[in-house]
Amino acid sequence: MELYLIRHGLAGERGQYTNDDERPLTDEGEKKTAAVARQLKDKGIRFDLVLTSGLMRAKQTAAILEKAKLTPRVEESAALRPGGEIEEWINWLGCWSDYNDRSRLALVGHEPDLSQWAELLVWGEIKEKLNLKKAGIIGLNLPSRENLIAQSELFLLISPKWFI
Amino acid sequence: MELYLIRHGLAGERGQYTNDDERPLTDEGEKKTAAVARQLKDKGIRFDLVLTSGLMRAKQTAAILEKAKLTPRVEESAALRPGGEIEEWINWLGCWSDYNDRSRLALVGHEPDLSQWAELLVWGEIKEKLNLKKAGIIGLNLPSRENLIAQSELFLLISPKWFI
Numbered sequence: 001m002e003l004y005l006i007r008h009g010l011a012g013e014r015g016q017y018t019n020d021d022e023r024p025l026t027d028e029g030e031k032k033t034a035a036v037a038r039q040l041k042d043k044g045i046r047f048d049l050v051l052t053s054g055l056m057r058a059k060q061t062a063a064i065l066e067k068a069k070l071t072p073r074v075e076e077s078a079a080l081r082p083g084g085e086i087e088e089w090i091n092w093l094g095c096w097s098d099y100n101d102r103s104r105l106a107l108v109g110h111e112p113d114l115s116q117w118a119e120l121l122v123w124g125e126i127k128e129k130l131n132l133k134k135a136g137i138i139g140l141n142l143p144s145r146e147n148l149i150a151q152s153e154l155f156l157l158i159s160p161k162w163f164i
Numbered sequence: 165m166e167l168y169l170i171r172h173g174l175a176g177e178r179g180q181y182t183n184d185d186e187r188p189l190t191d192e193g194e195k196k197t198a199a200v201a202r203q204l205k206d207k208g209i210r211f212d213l214v215l216t217s218g219l220m221r222a223k224q225t226a227a228i229l230e231k232a233k234l235t236p237r238v239e240e241s242a243a244l245r246p247g248g249e250i251e252e253w254i255n256w257l258g259c260w261s262d263y264n265d266r267s268r269l270a271l272v273g274h275e276p277d278l279s280q281w282a283e284l285l286v287w288g289e290i291k292e293k294l295n296l297k298k299a300g301i302i303g304l305n306l307p308s309r310e311n312l313i314a315q316s317e318l319f320l321l322i323s324p325k326w327f328i
Contacts (some may be wrong), residue, residue, distance in 0.1 A: 103201055122291075130315050152293070153293050154295065157319070157322075158321075
């Protein structure tokens with residue numbers, strides 16, 4: 001299956017909101033994320049499901065993907081909150097009823113979690129060597145949904161400037 | 165500095181040429197590589213130098229980059245031949261007279277060498293977990309030209325379909 005790790009778009013300044021969970025995308029963040037979504041659609045990408053962190057800036061990013069008709073469904077996942085555990089998501093994947101070998105799943109979340117999850121899935125350890133920009137995307141080929149750690153192949157690491 | 169590892173474009177079938185070194189790009193390979201070069205130019209990318217393998221398909225790819233005015237110079241490097249040693253290139257880099265902290269260098273070469281070099285520069289070991297397509301690009305940030313192994317950051321891994 002293909003797994004896409006998508007970082008939320010450009011959001012308001014940290015500290016301007018009493019609850020950081022409510023920090024929204026800026027106008028520029030919305031525009032750039034929508035442009036990324038249009039490009040994904042033009043490239044023929046479709047997801048079976050988008051899982052998103054419950055934080056405002058991630059939910060807004062996921063909503064932009066849904067509005068662009070990249071996915072029929074968006075669901076929130078506590079595993080994708082900042083600092084969430086990859087094991088929690090792996091457990092979820094093991095039970096995902098719509099899973100098949102050709103599934104395309106997108107996760108919308110936060111840094112440094114997403115790039116660290118990618119490193120775990122590809123190399124089995126975190127070295128903090130992947131630079132994932134806001135509204136950037138990591139693409140992984142997962143050979144199955146069992147024994148996920150250190151089994152995946154990296155086929156995409158892209159920031160918005162490269163394709164919008 | 166920024167290092168771009170660029171795989172040669174689509175070439176003729178292996179076995180149709182008595183000397184594999186002479187295998188040229190196909191018409192489609194030339195067109196797609198030229199489209200990649202145009203996109204790089206539109207994104208503002210410029211290289212200080214393109215080093216290429218001496219094989220026909222790599223030299224043609226480098227010539228397309230030069231024709232698109234992405235670089236003022238193309239030079240051949242024996243280190244970039246199939247199976248070439250990264251240590252040979254590292255020695256060359258240590259003596260590169262035009263090097264500075266903001267240099268942009270492109271290497272045009274072959275698989276699996278280029279993706280293995282990227283793995284060595286980023287993680288310090290080869291795990292064959294990067295999927296670099298023909299005319300695809302890997303982008304690395306190198307903190308210096310000393311102690312290169314396991315010091316770089318990966319900021320780009322892209323195949324032509326994502327940006328042309």
